Amino acid sequence: MDGSGFSWKLADHPKLPKGKIVAVVVLDGWGEANPNQYNCIHVADTPTMDSLKQGAPEKWRLVRAHGTAVGLPTDDDMGNSEVGHNALGAGRIYAQGxxxxxxxxxxxxxxxxxxxxxxxxxxxxxxxxxxxxxxxxxxxxxxxxxxxxxxxxxxxxxxxxxxxxxxxxxxxxxxxxxxxxxxxxxxxxxxxxxxxxxxxxxxxxxxxxxxxxxxxxxxxxxxxxxxxxxxxxxxxxxxxxxxxxxxxxxxxxxxxxxxxxxxxxxxxxxxxxxxxxxxxxxxxxxxxxxxxxxxxxxxxxxxxxxxxxxxxxxxxxxxxxxxxxxxxxxxxxSPPEIERTSGEYLVHNGIRTFACSETVKFGHVTFFWNGNRSGYFNPEMEEYVEIPSDIGITFNVQPKMKAFEIAEKARDAILSRKFHQVRVNLPNGDMVGHTGDIEATIVACKAADDAVKMILDAIEQVGGIYVITADHGNAEDMVKRNKKGEPLLDKNGNIQILTSHTVHPVPIAIGGPGLAAGVRFRKDVPEGGLANVAATVMNLHGFEAPSDYEPTLIEFIDN
Ligand SMILES: O=C(O)[C@H](O)COP(=O)(O)O
Ligand SMILES: [Mn+2]
Ligand SMILES: [Mn+2]
The missing domain is CATH 3.40.1450.10 (BPG-independent phosphoglycerate mutase, domain B)
Structure with missing residues (x-):
């Protein structure tokens, strides 16, 4: 505690144990939208993410990832990686740039x-x-x-x-x-x-x-x-x-x-x-x-x-x-002053963290996650691994990107049992979605799904917990639509490809053998957004979140 009475010490969660290994996976550009031919996540073979959805509404739900829920000026503003990861890591909504x-x-x-x-x-x-x-x-x-x-x-x-x-x-x-x-x-x-x-x-x-x-x-x-x-x-x-x-x-x-x-x-x-x-x-x-x-x-x-x-x-x-x-x-x-992020709290409370992505998204799970702060809070407690991205290519020619390599690093970090939190960003849905190449984006979504599977398998082996979510939509809708939601055609009658993000919500799924029986998503935060995830993750590490954080998404039901 410092002179102001502030303390980094988090209260123990009354029900949830400490010491579980928690995998936190951010699928970049992975929203939830109607199933149709322009929804690459729907068209792609994604058995892992599909199976998590079966856990709804107790272990799978949607959260808001755009507009005012992430500090953007209006609800017409699509989400993006900066505001999405800021909200995920900071647990509060800041007015953004x-x-x-x-x-x-x-x-x-x-x-x-x-x-x-x-x-x-x-x-x-x-x-x-x-x-x-x-x-x-x-x-x-x-x-x-x-x-x-x-x-x-x-x-x-x-x-x-x-x-x-x-x-x-x-x-x-x-x-x-x-x-x-x-x-x-x-x-x-x-x-x-x-x-x-x-x-x-x-x-x-x-x-x-x-x-x-x-x-x-x-x-x-x-x-x-x-x-x-x-x-x-x-x-x-x-x-x-x-x-x-x-x-x-x-x-x-x-x-x-x-x-x-x-x-x-x-x-x-x-x-x-x-x-x-x-x-x-x-x-x-x-x-x-x-x-x-x-x-x-x-x-x-x-x-x-x-x-x-x-x-x-x-x-x-x-x-x-x-x-x-x-x-x-x-x-x-002046930029938003994003302080007391979940990463900083957890480091002060003995949580050892591993974070990894490939170069094009590396700063997302480190710099943005930590409130636009570069470097470690405490190098003895954290390890950040960057896998070099391919350079000089558009990612539709390599839609699998480094998903496999990222998952391997995460798997090894989980199996090493050296870390309490293993956090990754899987870039595929987003980076390939931005190219507007539908076929390639379908391949990208499958690769991300395979990577999630690898991480879940490792969590299974160590008796851990997983939290799978996303930062905003992209790959789930690749066509520009009119107000009625119908695809827009250009003057030659071709559909207009949507290379950008979307305003769709994103999924969040929890589970794993380490998740205490009786934990489920609460029903009283229907408007929950990305900023509610930090408190949720802190709970899964066995702590109560600070009182000014957006409320946790989970509750514990005694049987
Ligand atoms: O910078 C980019 O690539 C796009 O403008 C936004 O994508 P991101 O927010 O997913 O990084
Ligand atoms: Mn993103
Ligand atoms: Mn993007």
């Missing part, structure tokens, strides 16, 4: 903060550069926020603005990038009418340019650096609309995978490289895919690729992306 930025812009506080003042110091003589995802998906960024920031920045003195656009097609329909660029161009031309020299300067598809995560492939960030900072790219265009339309015609190109481009003037000169004295804002609010570019923009010492030039700039993130690294040191909006 999307909402915090909305509030800061609406109140005007964004322009009064230290971060904006810092970039404003460059407005008199330098250019303001805005780099980020051009999308209304609301997962990493939102177009309306960019529009308001552009307007607000010009009203606060920015005289020369360059926007560096990353096209989406992953959180929104493929092909929507052209419309977003047209909207942005329209806003920029209005600014020009007001005497602000404002243009798009460079861009590229989010999966090829700038927005890599968890250090999977620094080449992606280098492509972005070359285009945004150096003004160099293999493709040069006079306008961004032309760039995107032309580049989309390349073989295998789509919004997610457009090569980098720069916009040039009539002499072929890049219109907006970043130079000494400029201000730079990365306008995504979500952390994972901004950390790498933030390091490149901020760190004096940097050896991940040759930056060629390291301009002296004033750089701010929309948010601070990593609280532990204090990266970036300047930011426009």
């Amino acid at each position: 999307a909402k915090l930025v909305d509030l800061a812009i609406a109140s005007g506080k964004i322009y009064e903060g230290e971060g904006f003042k810092y970039i404003k110091e460059c407005f008199e003589t330098g250019t303001l550069h805005l780099i980020g995802l051009l999308s209304d998906g609301g997962v990493h960024s939102r177009l309306d926020q960019l529009q308001l920031l552009l307007k607000g920045s010009s009203e606060h003195g920015a005289k020369r603005i360059r926007v560096h656009v990353l096209t989406d097609g992953r959180d929104v329909l493929d092909g929507t990038s052209v419309g977003f660029i047209e909207t942005l161009e329209n806003d920029l031309s209005k600014l020009r009418e007001k005497g602000v020299d404002a243009q798009i300067a460079s861009g590229g598809g989010r999966m090829y340019v700038t927005m890599d995560r968890y250090e999977n492939d620094w080449d992606v960030v280098k492509c972005g650096w070359d285009a945004h900072v150096l003004g160099e790219a293999p493709y040069k265009f006079r306008s961004a609309v032309e760039a995107v339309k032309k580049l989309r015609e390349l073989p295998n190109a789509n919004d997610q995978y457009l090569p980098p481009f720069v916009i040039v003037d009539e002499n072929g000169k890049a219109v907006g490289p970043i130079v000494d004295g400029d201000a730079v804002v990365t306008f995504n609010f979500r952390a994972d895919r901004m950390v790498m570019i933030a390091k490149a923009l901020e760190y004096e010492d940097f050896d991940k690729f040759d930056r060629v030039r390291f301009p002296k700039i004033h750089y701010a993130g929309m948010l601070q992306y990593d609280g532990e690294l204090k990266l970036p040191s300047h930011y426009l909006v």
Whole structure:
């Protein structure tokens, strides 16, 4: 206990024993939706997950994984990994980046903060550069926020603005990038009418340019650096609309995978490289895919690729992306302060934890799970294992990804009996779902199901407990639908493939030989969401959850 009376010590659960090995499995992008041909989980052979569902309603139920249940602005907002894992690990619902930025812009506080003042110091003589995802998906960024920031920045003195656009097609329909660029161009031309020299300067598809995560492939960030900072790219265009339309015609190109481009003037000169004295804002609010570019923009010492030039700039993130690294040191909006996560509590209460995924989701079960905090709480109590992801491929060509390897690591960790909690993320449903390839996503779902089976078998052997859940939907619906729920067709009569997440609930199943008889899901939290899972897991480790956590999903019935 510290001076404030706070203590990390959790109360003993009155009924549930300690010392059981608990496997916590997050199936990424695995929601529950009507069975039909576009529901890849339904079409795939998934006997393990199907068998868990037989335990409903006592050992299997659905939980909310989108919108206000995970701290997003509205219930129209689909879930995503950041907010999903934050809620799973923190056990409480925090207003998330999307909402915090909305509030800061609406109140005007964004322009009064230290971060904006810092970039404003460059407005008199330098250019303001805005780099980020051009999308209304609301997962990493939102177009309306960019529009308001552009307007607000010009009203606060920015005289020369360059926007560096990353096209989406992953959180929104493929092909929507052209419309977003047209909207942005329209806003920029209005600014020009007001005497602000404002243009798009460079861009590229989010999966090829700038927005890599968890250090999977620094080449992606280098492509972005070359285009945004150096003004160099293999493709040069006079306008961004032309760039995107032309580049989309390349073989295998789509919004997610457009090569980098720069916009040039009539002499072929890049219109907006970043130079000494400029201000730079990365306008995504979500952390994972901004950390790498933030390091490149901020760190004096940097050896991940040759930056060629390291301009002296004033750089701010929309948010601070990593609280532990204090990266970036300047930011426009304070991130949610997610503290006292379940991981930190459990470590203080003697729970040894193993966490594992492959690179593309590794930070989800560690960094996001722990409230956007990198590293261990206590290296003696925790072991985090990252399996390198394949790089340079779209995951529909390798839909099994590393599911088997992750399950093997989990199995070995369980059988070693060295850990109380073994936590994994299985990426398949999500990563392959994002490619929009239905056949491959079916294979992906089966692979994830096989991996779950392996983990359940190990839990069986050690007399442990399992908790199987997901962070949001994706693979369970691969088609864009109208309000009535019917598939939407494009002008050629083809269905419109949905590459994004969904607003569907996700399953949670509990069981295993170590689960005390008499434990079942309560019926009095019908609206339960991902934030209720942390208290549930703490109970299964034999502890009561802290009183401010969202209530547990389970109850104990004496026979
Ligand atoms: O970053 C991504 O890949 C998508 O925008 C969201 O997917 P995730 O939230 O599952 O990571
Ligand atoms: Mn996810
Ligand atoms: Mn996803």
